[in-house]
Amino acid sequence: xxxxxxxxxxxxxxxxxxxxxxxxxxxxxxxxxxxxxxxxxxxxxxxxxxxxxxxxxxxxxxxxxxxxxxxxxxxxxxxxxxxxxxxxxxxxxxxxxxxxxxxxxxxxxxxxxxxxxxxxxxxxxxxxxxxxxxxxxxxxxxxxxxxxxxxxxxxxxxxxxxxxxxxxxxxxxxxxxxxxxxxxxxxxxxxxxxxxxxxxxxxxxxxxxxxxxxxxxx
Amino acid sequence: xxxxxxxxxxxxxxxxxxxxxxxxxxxxxxxxxxxxxxxxxxxxxxxxxxxxxxxxxxxxxxxxxxxxxxxxxxxxxxxxxxxxxxxxxxxxxxxxxxxxxxxxxxxxxxxxxxxxxxxxxxxxxxxxxxxxxxxxxxxxxxxxxxxxxxxxxxxxxxxxxxxxxxxxxxxxxxxxxxxxxxxxxxxxxxxxxxxxxx
Numbered sequence: 001x002x003x004x005x006x007x008x009x010x011x012x013x014x015x016x017x018x019x020x021x022x023x024x025x026x027x028x029x030x031x032x033x034x035x036x037x038x039x040x041x042x043x044x045x046x047x048x049x050x051x052x053x054x055x056x057x058x059x060x061x062x063x064x065x066x067x068x069x070x071x072x073x074x075x076x077x078x079x080x081x082x083x084x085x086x087x088x089x090x091x092x093x094x095x096x097x098x099x100x101x102x103x104x105x106x107x108x109x110x111x112x113x114x115x116x117x118x119x120x121x122x123x124x125x126x127x128x129x130x131x132x133x134x135x136x137x138x139x140x141x142x143x144x145x146x147x148x149x150x151x152x153x154x155x156x157x158x159x160x161x162x163x164x165x166x167x168x169x170x171x172x173x174x175x176x177x178x179x180x181x182x183x184x185x186x187x188x189x190x191x192x193x194x195x196x197x198x199x200x201x202x203x204x205x206x207x208x209x210x211x212x213x214x215x216x217x218x
Numbered sequence: 219x220x221x222x223x224x225x226x227x228x229x230x231x232x233x234x235x236x237x238x239x240x241x242x243x244x245x246x247x248x249x250x251x252x253x254x255x256x257x258x259x260x261x262x263x264x265x266x267x268x269x270x271x272x273x274x275x276x277x278x279x280x281x282x283x284x285x286x287x288x289x290x291x292x293x294x295x296x297x298x299x300x301x302x303x304x305x306x307x308x309x310x311x312x313x314x315x316x317x318x319x320x321x322x323x324x325x326x327x328x329x330x331x332x333x334x335x336x337x338x339x340x341x342x343x344x345x346x347x348x349x350x351x352x353x354x355x356x357x358x359x360x361x362x363x364x365x366x367x368x369x370x371x372x373x374x375x376x377x378x379x380x381x382x383x384x385x386x387x388x389x390x391x392x393x394x395x396x397x398x399x400x401x402x403x404x405x406x407x408x409x410x411x412x413x414x415x416x
Contacts, residue, residue, distance in 0.1 A: 100369070101369075104367070104369040104370075105367065105369075105370075106361060106365070107358045107361070136409075136412065139408065140405060143343070143346070143401055143404055143405065144401070146343070146346070146347055146350070147346055147347070147350040147397060147401055148350075150347045150348075150350040150351040150354065151350040151351060151353055151354030151357075151397075152354060153351060153354065154299075154350070154351035154352060154353070154354030154355035154356075154358070155354040155355060155357060155358035156358075157355065158298075158299040158354070158355035158356075158358040158359055159358055159362075161298060161299075162359070162362070162372075163370070167296065167297060169290075169292070169296040169297075170292070170296070170363075170373075170375045171373070172362075172370075172372040172373075173370075173371065173372075175370045197347070201343065201344070201347055204343055205340055205343060208336065208339050208340060208343070208408060208411070209336075211408065211411050211412050212332060212336040212411060215332050215411055215412075215414040
């Protein structure tokens with residue numbers, strides 16, 4: 001009848017069906033707020049459990065895995081390379097071992113810490129994805145995680161570009177010709193983290209879309 | 219068939235009665251929305267001006283020849299991260315102007331359709347991501363400028379270009395405030411969307 005076209009929650013049919021067989025997407029507690037306490041009680045019985053969206057769970061698992069991977073790849077990133085310094089033509093060239101470590105750069109430290117935090121938050125949000133009470137805190141946390149992840153990616157990528165190209169204006173020499181594998185691994189970690197940040201953005205937009213769809217003025 | 223008859227009355231009753239209790243609070247929310255957007259516009263414009271005017275010429279010692287000082291300028295477009303920050307501030311400035319006008323129009327018309335709110339939230343999230351990454355990269359290059367990095371032999375430049383560094387630092391700080399405002403805007407509008415969902 002009307003229920004197939006009109007959103008459930010707008011009319012009494014949707015509320016009745018939602019509370020009986022649970023097949024409707026949202027029983028519409030807002031409707032109960034306006035129309036009386038009976039419908040509110042019927043909606044409140046199911047309010048403890050949120051509908052679990054498979055797509056957002058998959059995205060969250062992806063974010064969890066990729067932030068973990070990028071934190072680990074960056075965290076084990078170190079390289080020792082020897083450079084030859086020729087002092088004069090008569091003496092044999094001097095070999096100096098030089099080590100590049102991820103903790104030498106504050107941007108990379110920030111990157112690892114931010115990725116680990118987002119990873120832990122994703123695990124916590126995954127554990128709490130079934131409770132409706134955690135929906136808003138998880139969303140706010142998602143937003144903060146998004147900002148944190150994007151700023152960490154920005155800082156690490158900027159450091160990587162400085163290492164790759166240097167800056168001739170202030171005489172910062174490039175270092176990636178000496179530490180080739182170090183730079184490649186750091187760039188791989190940044191790219192994986194960037195993909196995770198995009199997945200987090202899509203996740204956040206999906207949850208906003210869910211709220212938008214369930215709004216009673218849709 | 220009783221349900222079919224009941225449907226229009228429920229809908230019309232919903233349309234008449236429902237907006238009255240939250241209408242007052244919603245209008246105050248849109249006022250806060252407009253205020254935050256105006257603040258965002260002011261902050262991004264200030265950051266833009268401060269970053270674009272960051273230019274200083276200083277005497278720099280040449281390492282090969284001791285005792286020789288060379289006059290070298292420092293400008294923001296010498297670093298790709300600062301160019302990115304400038305572009306992000308510029309885009310966010312335009313965006314905040316447009317959305318402030320939209321918000322003003324919504325206040326004047328007295329209604330805020332859910333669809334507009336939804337689009338605003340999506341764009342806010344997108345711009346928050348852009349501003350956060352720009353702040354991160356600009357802050358990274360400013361940090362190296364302040365502290366230097368002894369491991370890669372990158373000397374700090376803020377002892378030479380003091381004024382330039384202050385401009386860059388203020389601009390990064392304003393970018394940070396702009397991203398915080400965007401996050402707050404998203405939370406505010408999502409909350410008003412969420413309140414309609416129950």
